[in-house]
Amino acid sequence: MPLETRTQDYSTATQGSVFLITSDGRTLQLPIPSQSQHDPLTWSKWKRFRALCAISVFTVVGLVQVQGTSLLLDELEHEYNAVEIAPLRVDTLSSVPCIFWGIGALTWVPLSLVIGRRPVFLICTILLTFSTYLAAVSQTFYVHLLARCLQGTAGAISPSTMILTVIEMNFIHQRPRYIASFWCLTTVFSNVGLAVTPYILSLGTWRSFYWIWLGPCALTIFLALFWSPETYFERPAMAFDGHILSQAENGRVKVYSKWEDVPGGKPMPDTPHTWKTSNIIKNIIFWNRTKMGGWPAMKAFPRQLIICLFNPLIFWVLILNAFIFGSMVVTLATYVEVLMAPPYNFSFNAIGLVKFSPAIGALVAFPVSGFLTSWMVQRLARGNKGVREPEHYLPSFIVPVLTSSSSLCLFGVAMDRHWSSIWILVLVGVNYFSAISIFTANTLWVTEAFPRWAAPAIVVVGAGGYAVSFGLSTGIFGWIQSQGLSATYIELGMVTFAVGLVGLPINFWGKQCRQYIYKRWGDNDDQ
Template identity: 40%
Template structure:
């Protein structure tokens, strides 16, 4: 089929095809050894934990910030801006890192982000006033935004089509649970209660470890896929993951890319490994990405995902900014260390995304693909939205009623676990849907989901305190739950008519392949 987002994935004998077919080039991430792929993925996971924990840790250090005389002078700013400002940078950074990776490659951009996190963490420890600390934390947020955009491109680069649901769910679920475990430990470090600088000195070592591991263990994953010889024929795999077969090399359009054999000398291989820029990308791809972002914003199937992500994240922020005050106040009167244990419940919810979303969706898509004669449509990933939408609405509803009517405290832990599951599972579902529906625009689609969604959520975070004050915990969270269900319900008509809708929008840059799932 020549339908973008539809791929022939299962052969006539029922065997799952490993597509794209790896080339002979040592630069092809699909042809790497298992050890090389695992080290690259471990580098990605380590930075996932380091980057996100760095910008979320200040939530547990408000007391230390308030008692520091050096931070007293902050003009009109409240101390909460130290948490909200980095969240804004999470959205802004998506518009920079993904397009830049198309221009200079994934590895140099990833290295730059890890280096920025290391330098900004040390700068935060050395900050002499509020504004220096705020600037350092904004740089941390800008660098960490690559986790929600660039690193997802890297995970896609390293996986076959049938591996992608589980790999993305593992990235979101395992990375989120490890981060939440770290956040649950921070309040147990007593020195952090009075000296916030101690955390940044400790975390600068973790940031340095992430930079070093990325430098030595993470190769370039951006790969322009050439035609390959397979089963006596020539196979050309387009950026939208379509496969065309030719009988002769002379019939293949365009120039033929040849493998770049590695040098046999160990020192030259080492230099090749740590080289920052491979030079295999082009600046034209970066500028082409921005018109594609505009096309994606005009696309109702991408805009729906952005809106759903923003509303669900607003519900996450509503609980995240409230549970500390609710558990510390009457009738619960929890000490800070007990309040922080909520993150353990959230870690469980996040970890369950891997089996409950990744493995489940992989099996569902495989079943639907077999029923459809081996052709997999992007709409087969829509069941991935069911659990996060229901869990997100249930989490807000349960928290609102518990906080308003002082129900048993365990329900707050359960509500945050549900919300964590919803946020992480929805993140994985969003990535699968936008990249599989519009494979030729995957980079631009990830910019939209990772950029506009968090900017909108940041704007809503200023409204939430006033919303709670005027209507109370119960009604505010009930309204959020209704919004999540209504916006999530748009997925039902998408399942029936999405295959036609996603073919209508196009533009001057619509066929440019450098920002595709598999650039050619």
């Protein structure tokens, strides 16, 4: 579409629709990178690798800390008296981080709009290290519980602010691969870490788990200081194709005919990078080289959060994520008890080794949710005259919805009829594959369909989904008592499939709904 010479605002009807592929088959590099050395899209491959490595190591350590306590419950039951800790149970130590993942996401994302992604990352590394130390030295159940809450809060940066970090470091057409690789590979390595937990316990008591992982926690502080630059970058207006483009981080794109019309005028040229001691020190301490949204952004955040919460296109994803992620949490807790009971009679060390099953499931999710999604979106965009619509990501929901619902139903049957332990392990791996794949699909859909509200949308899907999944994992015990283990899993699989079917009408009417939402609420946005 030719650009007109008068100022235009492409923030409503075209929100989320991107001209991605040219007539000669080239994939455009969008957003258009600036000439600034602080623009993450202009970083070298080594600098981008270091940044991704820093957040990935933290995510692996955080996931091990959040999930590892489930393998300590047998020893913890001998540590704490059930009567003294009533009405709470020992397994509360295992489940409570889920709800604090939600609370943490509500905290870190708006805070990162004020002070930056990097300072928030550094705060979380310090908090995770402190909480792990607190868990290791705790002498009472409630101090241990406080440490677990803090661990969940610190780890909440991974499915929220860190996802925004990955998005900011990559072009639009690269995001499916990088989001999938980040979440899949960190899950693989975290499950490998969980697999060695029984051998760590053989070195001493349950405190050994926290003491040994305290070292990697401290390492994340070093990586946050030296390997993790700020990724939030407000791109200045730039000349492009005979016009002047102003690209805002909230998705608003304006085209001007002359520099006099641009707010702030022509930007000053970026200062060349010099290797001075002062510059190195500034990169280590709390230092942000680009203007953040500030307190106005935080002030606007609650309103945007409410809009996203009641947005049917996002609310559907929240519920779907809650059921699939919640089912994964319940399954990971259930299959340990099943395999340690007759007729399987697995030893505690063998239970640790079966953690390789979720790791394999997460590894398989990488090509499916990453490369297959990228190929599919490119193909659909070519068939749409080069324009990529957010609805092109919806087919990526099909596989995880089918595999999650079917694996849950089969898992219930397998436990009821005492199928071979191989079936149990395969179905657990498939369930994990579904959870990782759906998380990638959720992230791409909500951030690309509503780029202006990407941050609050991530919080709604993450915080809301994990909070609901905590309720599901807590309340399912009553469900199991009334329906039985097998019937509960079959019903859970059927409900998951029914929620997934909501994606069909969204595929047909999603674009019209997006346009209406932006026209109704987007024009009055404070950002």
